[in-house]
Amino acid sequence: MSYYQPAARTQNYKYAIRNIAVEAQKVEAAGRKVTYLNIGDPILYGFQPPQVMIDATAKAMRDGLNGYAPSVGILAARQAIADEANVRGIRTSVDDVIITSGASEAADLIFTALLEAGDEVLVPSPGYPLYSAITAKLGAVEIKYRQNPKDDWQPDADELRSLITPRTKLLVIINPNNPTGALYSKETLESLLQVAREHHLIVIADEVYHKLIYDGVHVPMATLAGNDLPVFTMESLSKNYLAPGWRVGWMTMTNAHLIADLKAAIRKLADARLCSPLAPQHAVAPALQMNAGYLAPTMQRLRDQRDITFEKINSIQGMNCTKPQGAFYVMAQVDLQQGELGTDEEFVLALLREKAVLFVHGSGFGTVATDGFFRIVFLPDVETLRDVYGRVADFTASYREARLVTVK
Numbered sequence: 001m002s003y004y005q006p007a008a009r010t011q012n013y014k015y016a017i018r019n020i021a022v023e024a025q026k027v028e029a030a031g032r033k034v035t036y037l038n039i040g041d042p043i044l045y046g047f048q049p050p051q052v053m054i055d056a057t058a059k060a061m062r063d064g065l066n067g068y069a070p071s072v073g074i075l076a077a078r079q080a081i082a083d084e085a086n087v088r089g090i091r092t093s094v095d096d097v098i099i100t101s102g103a104s105e106a107a108d109l110i111f112t113a114l115l116e117a118g119d120e121v122l123v124p125s126p127g128y129p130l131y132s133a134i135t136a137k138l139g140a141v142e143i144k145y146r147q148n149p150k151d152d153w154q155p156d157a158d159e160l161r162s163l164i165t166p167r168t169k170l171l172v173i174i175n176p177n178n179p180t181g182a183l184y185s186k187e188t189l190e191s192l193l194q195v196a197r198e199h200h201l202i203v204i205a206d207e208v209y210h211k212l213i214y215d216g217v218h219v220p221m222a223t224l225a226g227n228d229l230p231v232f233t234m235e236s237l238s239k240n241y242l243a244p245g246w247r248v249g250w251m252t253m254t255n256a257h258l259i260a261d262l263k264a265a266i267r268k269l270a271d272a273r274l275c276s277p278l279a280p281q282h283a284v285a286p287a288l289q290m291n292a293g294y295l296a297p298t299m300q301r302l303r304d305q306r307d308i309t310f311e312k313i314n315s316i317q318g319m320n321c322t323k324p325q326g327a328f329y330v331m332a333q334v335d336l337q338q339g340e341l342g343t344d345e346e347f348v349l350a351l352l353r354e355k356a357v358l359f360v361h362g363s364g365f366g367t368v369a370t371d372g373f374f375r376i377v378f379l380p381d382v383e384t385l386r387d388v389y390g391r392v393a394d395f396t397a398s399y400r401e402a403r404l405v406t407v408k
Contacts, residue, residue, distance in 0.1 A: 012136035016129055016364020023349060024358045034356045035388055037377045040178070040328060042242045045379040049243040050294050053283040057246070060282040069275040072267065073099025073250065080285035081235075085252050089223035090233055096253035098266065099276045099284070103208050103236040103249035108134050110204060110232055110251065111170070113265040115140040120168040124155060126331060126365035126373065128178045128206070143168065144366050149373075152322055153182035153331070157191035164199050171196045173221060174206040176213065179365045179375040180331040181306075181324020186219045193221065197229050202259065205233045208249070209327040211240040211295060214303055216325050222254040230259045237280065239327070241287045242298070246280040302328055302378075305385055309378040312389035318400050319392075321376075330376045331362065334396060339370030341403035348374050350399060355391040 024034045036044065048054075072078065078097040085092050100106040107130060115121065117139035123131045125144035135142045145160045147153040160171075173192060175184045184192075196203050205221035222231040236249030256263055306324060313321045313332050321332040334347055341347075344361040352358050362373025378385060 009137055009139060014129065014133060014136075014364075016360050020348070020358065020360055020364070023352060027352060027356055032356045034352070034358055035380070035384070036358050037380070037388065038358045038360045038375075040239070040377050040379070041244055042239070042328075042379055043244065045381070047242045047298065047379070049237070049241055049246075049283075050287070050290060052286045052290060053237070053241060053243060056283040056286045057279050060279040065278055065282065067278065069099075069278040069281055071270045071273075071275050073097065073276060074278070074281045077281045077284035078250075080288045081250055081252060084288040085222075085233070088220050090220050090252060091222065091225075091254050092233075092252040092256075096256045096263070097250055098270055099248065099250045099281060100270075101247045101249070101276045102238060102244075103206065103234040103251075104130055105273075105276075106232070106234045106249055106251040107131065107204065107206075109266050109269050110202075111135065111138060111140070113262055113269055114169055114202065118167060119170075120165060122160065122163060122168060122171045122201070123366070124172065124174055124177065126179050126362055126367045126375075127172070128174055129364060129366075131172050132366070141167070147177070147180060147182065149180075149322065149331070149333070152325075153177060153180040154184065154188050155192065157188075157195050160192060161195045161198075164195070164201075168199065168201060170204065171201045172204045172206065175221065176207075176209040176218065176324075176326025178206075178209065178327055179329050179360075179362075180322075181327050181329045182322075183213065183216050183218065183325035185216075186224070189219055189221055190224055193224050193229060197226075202262075203229065203231045205231050207233055208236050208239050210235070211292075212299070212302065212328065213326045214299070214306060214324070218326070222252070225254050227255060228258070230255045230262075237283065237287060240295075243280070243283070246277065246283070248276055248280045248284065250284075301381075304382055305378045305380070306330070308382050308385050309376060309389070312386070312393075313376070316389070316393045316396055319396060328377060328379050330378060331365075331373055332359075332376055333362075334372040334374070335400070336370055336372040341400060343369040344372050344374055345369060347372065347399065351392065351395050355395045357388055357391055357395075 231254040238244035318335040363369040
């Protein structure tokens with residue numbers, strides 16, 4: 001027996017998006033090049049932040065701004081965030097903005113400040129695994145509410161309401177959604193927020209993809225909060241501004257007067273971790289003040305990649321997907337005959353080993369393993385995607401045929 005055992009809570013701490021990359025590294029160690037479609041990093045596929053942001057960050061460094069920032073972030077950035085939020089109808093103030101090391105740290109601060117062991121968090125299924133990991137780390141309990149693949153991945157407020165207990169504290173809503181690419185309607189959001197209002201839940205509005213919209217209109221959740229529902233809106237430079245490696249995100253609080261003690265606790269935790277990186281914070285104001293046209297070339301490329309993904313996946317026998325309305329993900333499904341042909345992870349790993357294409361199995365996002373869902377990141381260019389989906393089609397036909405023979 002080793003004297004140096006890790007804490008038991010780490011056994012439940014999983015992050016499928018990166019965990020599965022270990023298997024891809026084994027394939028590459030054998031001398032094969034893997035096409036990575038597991039992680040939503042635009043930089044890997046030729047995207048770059050706008051030049052005005054790069055210039056602002058470089059200037060800050062050259063000007064000697066290389067020390068610690070205030071724990072809550074520099075004033076100019078927080079003021080720009082508050083101003084832009086209010087223009088979009090998100091009521092907040094500069095005092096209710098905290099800049100974090102990506103939106104992920106914002107979520108961690110909120111969860112840590114709010115949850116005791118055994119408290120419950122409502123998270124979408126499928127959903128971003130960060131929330132599951134933080135919940136497990138804190139000894140809290142994850143309660144999954146379903147997004148319906150037959151209804152463009154929309155959740156149902158009545159089902160959400162049925163899951164609430166006296167220990168439920170927090171409702172996480174991801175819109176646009178990762179991993180499905182779904183965009184929730186105003187009516188859907190109002191119904192979910194009404195459940196939170198009835199049960200005095202705090203809402204996390206994860207809106208890190210709110211500018212990456214193909215169809216429909218994004219409605220900021222905090223605009224529907226009224227005066228009686230506390231909402232934390234989380235955003236970052238990572239996806240809307242194509243700068244994931246800068247690790248600059250933020251939370252804005254709406255109706256902070258309802259959560260004064262929680263706000264103080266979050267700020268205390270922020271003090272203890274020092275600060276978000278300083279130099280890139282000087283790019284926040286220029287980013288938020290850019291003309292919306294900066295995203296036009298990016299969105300046209302992403303739209304083409306989305307459309308070829310939707311077309312090709314639905315042309316593969318035994319496979320289907322819905323067309324995403326936002327972000328750069330699609331949740332596809334392969335027919336595994338209710339598990340008789342294996343699990344989603346087995347399918348994804350077999351595809352990786354035979355065709356050197358890496359997706360993430362849907363059960364890593366909370367779906368049932370035998371349902372056969374897997375997430376595709378469609379960030380590569382169209383020609384790369386055509387090649388990928390050709391390999392997927394070849395593999396899927398042989399995989400299903402071989403498994404069906406075994407079953408019979």
